[in-house]
Amino acid sequence: MTSRSTQIRDAIVDRLLAMVDVETRQPFTKVTKAQTPTLQPFDLPMAQCFVIAETLTPDGDSNAGEPNFVADATIAVSIIRGFEDPDVLDGRIDADIDAVEASLLTDPQFVRFGQGALFESVERIQRRRLFHKEGETYFAELRTEITFRYAIAFDPIIPDAFAEAHITGKTPGPAAGHVVIARPAQT
């Protein structure tokens, strides 16, 4: 079973695959969630989606009860373009990221809360711009980092099989009783 962060990332990738360019109405040439394969210039314009950080902090008192956490998963969506005038690139990746954020946050299936929800809230959105100096053309990258919050609890797994309980009680009257109230079935 995949972690909740991975499920959120995959849900984002599904929506990126369905998106089209605002101007050309063409989909992204490549949508990837793996960092390892080397990318090629003919893959542009490209969308990447990665889980970049997961932080778990105690949900309530950290020393009471089983471990309960609030998980903040930061997932980055990067759009990379090239082969255009730098000013044009800047505007186009900005429009791309606007479209990505709008597509995700207005999708009722993605942002639904309650039963079957992927997350409880969106805590933060941060954008970073990167203009690469190296390469055969001007490459521009705009990344939006979205932090999703969800709860996770680690209920204890008790390996002891319940065998027998002895409870000593006092019955009304002069004599105290010793009563076995539970015993496993004999095999």
Next chain:
Amino acid sequence: MTWFDEVERARGAWADTFARSIVVYPIQSDPGKPPVLSRGIYRERPVDVMTEDGAVLSSTTKTLDVRLSEFIVQPVAGDLVELEGARFRIDDTDDDGQGGSLWTLKEIRP
């Protein structure tokens, strides 16, 4: 014959052997003027571009080596160059102080 003349003669022979035809659009250096036919030695060098997420984008650095004596107005960064049907923008010019200049090119597609 001076040292500069020797270098110019050698650079000329080198260009006669290896140079390709180019068209320079002097939109920065001489705005409003028609394009200039010239030549230069084109080279590519592999380079890896690291994305923000650490992925590697395989690319190349494209350069053009030209003789400045073949230009009336010296092209500058921002001018456009057409080479074998592809359009480039001059991103940087590095003069070698001996009559040559190395241009770093960035491909621009319409």
